Amino acid sequence: MSLPDKTCAMAEAIARIPDGASVMLGGFGVPGTPFCLIEALVEHGARDLTIIKNDANEAGIGVDWLLQAGQVRRLITSHIGLNPRAVAMMNDGSLDVEFNAQGILAERIRAAGAGVMGFVTNIGMDTVLAEGKQRVETATGEGMFEPALHADFALVHADCADHFGNLSFAASARNFNPLIATAARCVIAEAERVVPLGGIAPDDVHTPGPFVDHVVELPTLPEVYGVVQR
Template sequence: MRLPDKTCSIKDAISGIKDGDNVMIGGFGVPGTPMTLIQALVAHGTRNLTLIKNDANEPGMGLDHLLQNGQVARLITTHLGLNSHAIGLMNDGTIEVEFNAQGILAERIRAGGAGLGAVLSDIGIDTELAVGKQIVEMNGKSYLVEPALRADVALVHADRADLFGNAAYVATAQNFNPLMAMAATRVIVEAETVLPLGGIAANDVHTPGVFVDHVVELETLSEEYAVVRR
């Protein structure tokens, strides 16, 4: 069986994202954030999005472009501390923000990719993180029920990918991108380098191509990627 070539233009890859979609965006700060896909989503103009991302980047960078363009209705994240603009939008009620402990966000996404409905954790009991969440008792101990997270689309940045979508990440880009690539109905990978099938050794593949729908090769890296240039 011949494996398909999943490379396409960035415009075609983004075109299926609709108003109201849930969109996972990879990254751990700047590393692993798909800056070019984010800019394409800004140009695409879809509104009322729910974004799932570890952080909100910084003002004028990454996810903040979507916030500035008024495309975000809700943000599921771990912190906004580096983005004063995002904090202002939250405080004035322009966007809804759901905070998670960082490990809990990662685990909720992992659970979504594994087909689980939720995970149990005692992290956040008796804090604001527990407000509105179900609490269950097990073996004499209380746990929060943390619902698994899935998305309509995941936007992922890879160091390299092959034509079929097998992808490899570098350093802290491995923190959220592999999890999100398993937890979305449609996965779009932007890759710094696109290789022929077999160009990535099997042991170096972090996301198997079966999870990936579209591969976009980056011709250049904008200044927003500067901190991760190697």
């Protein structure tokens, strides 16, 4: 008996994403953003997408490629301040932006991955983000219901993957990656290194293989993954 091999060509994995799909992307700034999978999604050309990502990257990289190509209808996020195009598109109405408090975005994704329908919190009760949310009385006070956030696809960037899709992440490149890997129907992981089964010790696995559908090995890492020169 051995574990299944999920390695796959990048274009083949990305070709599964149809128009209108919801797609979660890992990353907080550059670290953990699956730039090669995003680039493949631009080439694939699926449109009318709902993108779910902590931030909109900076001008000229990552999410910005999808915005520039006109593929995004809706963006569910916590911060877009470093992407002037995202801000402009939100302001002129060409992009529907839903802001979440950062940890609430993470927890809504975690809830989806944990198979629960949502949670109750008082985070943001005093803010404009509370408008329209269902109020809930609990024994410890009033809160709001925050629904679990699912997606059709998750595009993950890992430092290391094995053939079965066990993943490990590097430093602050972990961020939303292990969360989105639990919350989508189809999870595609790009990895800087793909190792044989057993190449990641069981104790060192951050995302267990059962969550991952496709593993794509990255060729030489493009410059966009490097240190940002400001």
